Amino acid sequence: MDNSDDEMEEDETEWKNSFVDSAAFSPAAPVSGPSINVTPRPARRVILHFDLDCFYAQVEMIRNPALRLVPLGIQQKYIVVTCNYVARERGVTKLMSITDAKEKCPELVLVKGEDLTHYREMSYKVTDLLMSYCPLVERLGFDENFMDVTEMVERRLDQTVESDRISFKGHIYNHFSADVKASDHPRLAVASHVASELREAIHNKLGLTGCAGIATNKLLAKLVSGTFKPNQQTTLLPENVSDLMGCLSGLRKVPGVGHQTAKRLQALGLISVKDLQLHPLNDLIREFGGPNAQRLKNLALGVDDSPVTPTGAPQSLSDEDSFKKMSSTKEVLEKIQELLSSLVERMHKDGRQPQTFRLTIRRYTVTNKWFSRESRQHPIPSPIGQKITSGSIEDAVVQLVPLAMKLFHKMVDSGAAFHLTLINVCFSNLQTRGAAVSGKGAITSFFTQSTSPRKTQDDSSQSAESHYLDHHQVGTCNTMTRHRAHVFTKSSSSSEATLQEGNQKASGCNPDETDNTASDRLPPNVDPEVFKILPEEIQKELLSPAYLNSLSSTLTSPSVAEDPLISNIKASQMFTDSQNIKETKEVAEKLDASDRATTVNHQGPAGTSGVQRESITKEEKLPLHPSFDCEFPGNVDPGVFSELPSDVQRELMSEWKQQKPVLKTPSSRKPGRSLTAKDKDRKAAGKSSQTNNLFKYFKPS
DNA sequence: CCGGGGGTAT
DNA sequence: ATACCCC
DSSP states (O other), X not given: OOGXXXXXXXXXXXXXXXHHOGGGSOTTSOOOSSSOOSOOOOOOOOEEEEEETTHXXXXXXXXXXXXXXXXXXEEETTEEEEEOHHHHHTXXXXXXEHHHHHHHXXXXXXXXXXXXXXXXXXXXXXXXXXXXXXXXEEEXXXXXXXXXXXXHHHHHHHHSOTTSOOOOOSEETTOOSSOOOOTTOHHHHHHHHHHHHHHHHHHHHHOOOEEEXXXXXXXHXXXXXXXXXXXXXXXXXXXXXXXXXXXXXXXXXXXXOOHHHHHHHHHTTOOSHHHHHHSOHHHHHHHHOHHHHHHHHHHHHTOXXXXXXXXXXXXXXXXXXXXXXXXXXXXXXXHHHXXXXXXXXXXXXXXXXXXXXXXXXXEOOSSOOOOOEEEEEEEOOHHHHHHHHHTOHHHHHHHHHHHHHHHHHHHOOTTSOOOEEEEEEEEEEEEOOSSTTTTHHHHHTTTOSSSOOOOOOOOOOOOHHHXXXXXXXXXXOOSXXXXXXXXXXXXXXXXXXXXXXXXXXTTTSSTTOSOHHHHTTOOTTSOHHHHHHSOHHHHHHHHSHHHHHHHSSSOOOHHHHHOHHHHTOOOOGGGGSHHHHHHHHHHHHHHHHHHTTOOOTTOSSTTOOSSSOOOOOHHHHSOOOOSOOOSSOTTOOHHHHHHSOHHHHHHHHHXXXXXXXXXXXXXXXXXXXXXXXXXXHHHHHHHHOTTOSGGGGXXXX
16 A cells, blocks of 8 residues: 555665664554555655754854854864854854964854853753654754654644645755646654744753754755754655765765765775765665665765664763873873763763763874874772762762773873873763662652552563654753753643644743743843743743852752752853843844744745744644653652752762663663653643652742 | 864674 | 774
8 A cells, every 4th residue: 555655765674674673653453453454555654854953052142242243153173163144254163273263264253162051961961852852853963953743744644634734844955847846755744843843942941042954864854954954844755865975976975874974985986976876786786785885875865764762861971181282190190080080070061970081182193193092991980979879979080080090001001101192081981879679669669659669671672663652751851951951941842742732832832931920030130022032941940949049149948959959050151241132132132033034935026024923734733842841750748858858869860860761671781661651641630730850848938 | 184072884 | 903984
């Protein structure tokens, strides 16, 4: 049936794969009996790729809106790693040296970007926001996210009256023909609306703009997302896949083909994507081995069956610095201390306990053949690890330094001369304390109504049946910073809204819920007018008790001060000077203006403004709402929680947050917990207390 | 092929 | 522990 659905290059691999990859099935396909007799639809996936515009620069422009008006470059060492579009107009490009950049654009304003803290935090806010709509989100670097929206699209489609005309939002790749009628691809069309709404959400709530690509796999979604550059989106139709691939200027442009691979391919005489497409597989197999050869060839064809793998919490935290020259043990020691101090603090905020420490160096070499890093790692004695999580940060650093130096001496003979250009410290093997092994019951059962329902988990592989349900609880926040993003999110829509009927009208969602209620509580130094136009996130920070507290000189109760959720907050220093406030207003207006670019390539009155409400289908009116929010497990009594010692609170928070999406199933690692039982709890509790978030604990009395 | 991250595969 | 990949 429906061969109609697959017309092209999309491989059989994907087809075959759909027997294995439950995610590839449409939800409509029930789990049949023991044997598969339900013909699986090819189950083409629908994948979104989001790519934020000049991410670091955007973050800096939010922190200091005055920067929006000038050519801005983000500087790391002697390199401009990225720059805003004003600077790009003047010829500045990514990864340009400072000297070249200043030559091109003498007025270039540079902001140091070596400390990634702000970028990392904003990055996770974006991922969290996306995850609140659908848990299948995979990060790629700080500024890109993949999302598998196959099910979401399927659901919308089911609710769409067939007679409804579906149009595309944004551009369609290579689609010149005057006819818009591409509703031959309803799923992609619906997905383009989803992408558009998600970009809007990112803009409204976080103040960030970006591009999106809509396609049937990750490779294609990523490649197509960049075709219309700032703040636009593009859908790739299957019939245009080979165009897209053919247009790539070289094999290096194919994600997954790195420097080394490209060189090896070149040795085989392959330069262009087409070369690779047409090359005999057997030759490739000799060079790269079976699976890899097939993979490479598939990539050249635009075929990619790799799943969107939910990223979850990071598996390692590291901190590094590079420099021209370091040649004495003393310098090394001091640098290691410096790096460890910040790393341990970050680790502490994360809440997990690292089991492994690694030291990496890069030596200078005449034949400046770059990289070549060396590393040594060692288990972290448990007592030290505990000091990190418990907050004895200085102690932990003091004890880790000798360990690091030992590793250093395993690599460097300090008796001889040496010349380092980089040092990196890294924690890995991050363990969530609590439930699984040791005192699981002890603390957790404290809150559990029905004692001890959770067994160790084993977890179960995620099978097709469980897949759908898993959606709801799976996407928990994983790090402190990620959690924080939600703490201040007054869940705009009811958290557990069943996906089908989001009928509650636009649910208190957006409509100026700049709420009046909020503006009375504004900090004294904030102009209400300005406040209104700020991104939601910033509004929340300003209203947060933490920020208010910070206004009044010294800090309050130790328990509050110690809490990572609080201490983490350095609400925008930008409002300390009133000048910035005015500029914020201008900037926000500008932002709005720049936003109305996206429109169908050739459809309707060109340039439809973002303001005008288009006709469109039912589907469009369905509010896109987060499928859950993730504060406490539902069985936690907030009152009880608030009475606990702060480090116990921290431990619990950590435990709750570390839950990884079930999909990940790290083969050898500690099993992720089965969320099924939890899900029920969460759901049940969700109804009774929609205000089940941390906000109230911090409410100023 | 820098920069300060992060990932997986071997 | 290294090599490769991504941004």
